[in-house]
Amino acid sequence: xxxxxxxxxxxxxxxxxxxxxxxxxxxxxxxxxxxxxxxxxxxxxxxxxxxxxxxxxxxxxxxxxxxxxxxxxxxxxxxxxxxxxxxxxxxxxxxxxxxxxxxxxxxxxxxxxxxxxxxxxxxxxxxxxxxxxxxxxxxxxxxxxxxxxxxxxxxxxxxxxxxxxxxxxxxxxxxxxxxxxxxxxxxxxxxxxxxxxx
Numbered sequence: 423x424x425x426x427x428x429x430x431x432x433x434x435x436x437x438x439x440x441x442x443x444x445x446x447x448x449x450x451x452x453x454x455x456x457x458x459x460x461x462x463x464x465x466x467x468x469x470x471x472x473x474x475x476x477x478x479x480x481x482x483x484x485x486x487x488x489x490x491x492x493x494x495x496x497x498x499x500x501x502x503x504x505x506x507x508x509x510x511x512x513x514x515x516x517x518x519x520x521x522x523x524x525x526x527x528x529x530x531x532x533x534x535x536x537x538x539x540x541x542x543x544x545x546x547x548x549x550x551x552x553x554x555x556x557x558x559x560x561x562x563x564x565x566x567x568x569x570x571x572x573x574x575x576x577x578x579x580x581x582x583x584x585x586x587x588x589x590x591x592x593x594x595x596x597x598x599x600x601x602x603x604x605x606x607x608x609x610x611x612x613x614x615x616x617x618x619x620x
Contacts, residue, residue, distance in 0.1 A: 484504060
């Protein structure tokens, strides 16, 4: 693959063709926040916190940096009034579900998000899918999955698989941006092994 020239936050950068905006920014030391991205996983675009503004052919659009491929002469703004407004709103929504999450608290402070804007509905999960995707794509175990859709969607451990696979693995735990995954696993363990025997 060849190299292409684009502009990120006013800087001309040369990156490999086929990269996403996020990868291009990271390779040049420019920070774009992410909550659902992991270098070992296929890009997912669930959290949208990596939204950036791009200009191509005289038109501007808002895109997810983790999904959008770089193009020759693309102009990218990782911070703008529109971008910051979107990130602030997304953080306010996510904090309603995971009010104690450290990663969300830090970003909320940076973007001036109102932690009390929306009524708290603590599920302690922002549906980033990191645990589900890591278990499926890297471990090939499928011990964690999504159930339901829309507002009822949630992440669950599959007890029959989790009972065999998760106890000695737990590699997905540190990936969780809300630090809630371990509690979910322990709950499943308690349900699967009510006597405490593993």
